[in-house]
Amino acid sequence: MTRVAYVNGRYLPHHAAAVHIEDRGYQFADGVYEVVAVQGGRLVDGDGHLDRLDRSLGELRIAPPMTRRSLEAVMNEVIRRNRIDRGSIYLQMTRAVAARDHPFPRRGETQVVMTAKRVPPPSPSVADDGVKVITIPDIRWERCDIKTVALLANVLAKQQAREAGAYEAFLVDADGAVTEGSSTNAWIITKDGTVVTRPASNAILDGITRRRVIQLARAAGFKVEERSFTVGELKAAREVFLTSTTSYVTPVSQVDDTVIGNGKPGSLSLDLRARYIAFMERHAAA
Numbered sequence: 001m002t003r004v005a006y007v008n009g010r011y012l013p014h015h016a017a018a019v020h021i022e023d024r025g026y027q028f029a030d031g032v033y034e035v036v037a038v039q040g041g042r043l044v045d046g047d048g049h050l051d052r053l054d055r056s057l058g059e060l061r062i063a064p065p066m067t068r069r070s071l072e073a074v075m076n077e078v079i080r081r082n083r084i085d086r087g088s089i090y091l092q093m094t095r096a097v098a099a100r101d102h103p104f105p106r107r108g109e110t111q112v113v114m115t116a117k118r119v120p121p122p123s124p125s126v127a128d129d130g131v132k133v134i135t136i137p138d139i140r141w142e143r144c145d146i147k148t149v150a151l152l153a154n155v156l157a158k159q160q161a162r163e164a165g166a167y168e169a170f171l172v173d174a175d176g177a178v179t180e181g182s183s184t185n186a187w188i189i190t191k192d193g194t195v196v197t198r199p200a201s202n203a204i205l206d207g208i209t210r211r212r213v214i215q216l217a218r219a220a221g222f223k224v225e226e227r228s229f230t231v232g233e234l235k236a237a238r239e240v241f242l243t244s245t246t247s248y249v250t251p252v253s254q255v256d257d258t259v260i261g262n263g264k265p266g267s268l269s270l271d272l273r274a275r276y277i278a279f280m281e282r283h284a285a286a
């Protein structure tokens with residue numbers, strides 16, 4: 001089956017889908033994006049993602065290219081044409097195509113690109129073994145709350161993790177507190193069973209999975225605190241996990257050289273993972 005991409009109003013074969021060399025996303029990373037999970041052919045937490053997209057566009061003063069309804073219609077069409085049951089959709093909006101010059105161009109329309117892919121069910125080994133993370137300094141800018149395509153620091157962090165044999169890099173601010181992962185939110189569970197994650201601010205991306213897991217954890221009776229935690233607390237935690245649209249809830253069994261708990265995913269993290277997967281499946285069936 002040919003994969004289909006959406007590029008500014010046209011549905012094109014994936015291999016032939018291209019943008020102009022003076023797209024400001026290409027030259028300045030002047031754009032925003034979203035990744036939304038698809039389950040049962042439907043968007044998971046679509047409203048949360050599209051609300052965050054509106055906010056990102058607003059913060060950067062990029063004009064929304066179409067109404068929410070039209071955008072949803074295009075997203076559903078991309079899912080349909082690619083026959084995605086379980087997978088994800090990537091959506092990118094950049095300011096315009098214009099002669100290269102730093103200020104916003106006077107003319108030019110917001111450019112829209114979408115791709116979708118199938119994703120196999122989560123591998124059981126993640127839940128069985130957990131993943132390793134490393135900690136490194138957070139060298140990003142001060143607007144990490146905006147989901148921009150300017151991901152160079154995140155790319156370097158993820159590469160460093162891979163070269164260290166790790167799944168993710170947790171980023172650490174100047175005060176020694178963890179901000180988030182290079183493409184995930186970071187969590188600990190303290191010795192008394194409190195679930196802790198950094199509060200939403202300009203220092204992190206307020207993950208849609210993060211918000212959903214806070215809600216599911218509270219509904220299940222967990223105590224949830226939104227506060228900063230240090231690398232020391234991270235390494236001494238009873239359990240550690242990370243969240244994102246594509247990682248769901250993933251238990252962490254090692255941070256740098258420190259083994260967390262008994263080196264196996266913690267029972268509370270696995271419980272939250274199961275609750276998140278059940279939420280996705282309910283959503284698909286609804």
Ligand code: PMP
Pocket residue numbers: 035154180181182183184185204205206207208209210243244245246
């Ligand atoms: N932080 C960063 C830096 C990310 O790139 C992502 C994933 N896009 C997340 C957190 C998790 O966000 P979400 O749960 O919305 O996927």
